[in-house]
Amino acid sequence: MTQKRNTPLLVLTVLSGLLLLVALYLALLGAPSANLQSETGRYAQRIIYFHIATAWVGFLAFFVTFVGGVGYLRTQRRTWDIVALASAEIGTVFMLGVLVSGSIWAKPAWGVWWVWDERLTISLIQFLVYLGYLMLRSTVEDPARRARFAAVYGIVAFISVPINFIAIRLWRTQHPLMFGTEEGGLAPGMMFAFFFCLITFTIWYVALMWHRIRLEQLRDDVAALKERVLG
Amino acid sequence: MVYLAAAYAVLWAVSFGLVISMVLRQRQLRAELDALRLMLDDEPGTDR
Numbered sequence: 511m512t513q514k515r516n517t518p519l520l521v522l523t524v525l526s527g528l529l530l531l532v533a534l535y536l537a538l539l540g541a542p543s544a545n546l547q548s549e550t551g552r553y554a555q556r557i558i559y560f561h562i563a564t565a566w567v568g569f570l571a572f573f574v575t576f577v578g579g580v581g582y583l584r585t586q587r588r589t590w591d592i593v594a595l596a597s598a599e600i601g602t603v604f605m606l607g608v609l610v611s612g613s614i615w616a617k618p619a620w621g622v623w624w625v626w627d628e629r630l631t632i633s634l635i636q637f638l639v640y641l642g643y644l645m646l647r648s649t650v651e652d653p654a655r656r657a658r659f660a661a662v663y664g665i666v667a668f669i670s671v672p673i674n675f676i677a678i679r680l681w682r683t684q685h686p687l688m689f690g691t692e693e694g695g696l697a698p699g700m701m702f703a704f705f706f707c708l709i710t711f712t713i714w715y716v717a718l719m720w721h722r723i724r725l726e727q728l729r730d731d732v733a734a735l736k737e738r739v740l741g
Numbered sequence: 742m743v744y745l746a747a748a749y750a751v752l753w754a755v756s757f758g759l760v761i762s763m764v765l766r767q768r769q770l771r772a773e774l775d776a777l778r779l780m781l782d783d784e785p786g787t788d789r
């Protein structure tokens with residue numbers, strides 16, 4: 511019942527911490543500056559390395575919540591419910607980071623903190639939808655009902671991910687399109703830093719997931735012991 | 742430069758906020774687990 515020291519998790523956590531430092535160096539100094547006239551614009555452009563990597567983790571996390579929901583409905587196993595919950599929590603926190611960092615980027619780029627553009631609005635709704643997922647879980651007492659409701663909610667909520675992804679391709683939004691256009695996008699010299707950040711954040715997500723899953727297992731241990739003591 | 746620093750500060754704050762919240766919750770659960778184990782030990786006829 512007691513969780514022992516987990517060496518692979520410790521190694522993964524330290525590794526992701528070191529990779530994050532390298533990614534930070536690449537994003538702030540290592541990558542070439544964008545070909546923009548204003549100095550403020552050139553600095554602000556460096557926000558995108560972590561902004562996009564954070565958004566990627568958010569989308570990945572919501573996909574894992576979707577998979578966890580499907581897994582739970584098929585097997586009724588608590589493990590799937592734990593995976594879905596852990597991933598939804600991480601994804602929601604990262605989406606908050608995306609919204610705030612995007613808003614900070616928008617100020618020097620567009621002159622305003624926020625516009626009700628399709629991409630931004632969908633991102634905000636998506637964040638609120640997953641906040642709703644976490645709130646739903648905290649309101650249902652019965653564990654089996656909670657897991658079932660959350661699984662269905664997590665599956666339905668995932669619709670927001672492809673909609674968010676294609677929003678900038680479907681509508682003429684102000685949000686820049688990083689790939690698939692001739693204007694804008696990333697110069698080849700920036701690609702390395704960009705993909706390094708993406709991979710680093712994925713490893714960071716795996717480490718966070720592992721920790722969060724262990725935390726939930728510890729909560730189950732406490733609940734089981736409580737039942738033994740009180741029952 | 743200010744916007745760049747602000748954006749990275751927010752992203753780090755959000756990440757560390759999550760980590761700190763997990764550490765605090767883990768600490769609380771461990772304390773609860775220890776208290777429950779003590780209660781079990783004190784129960785007459787409990788053999789652990």
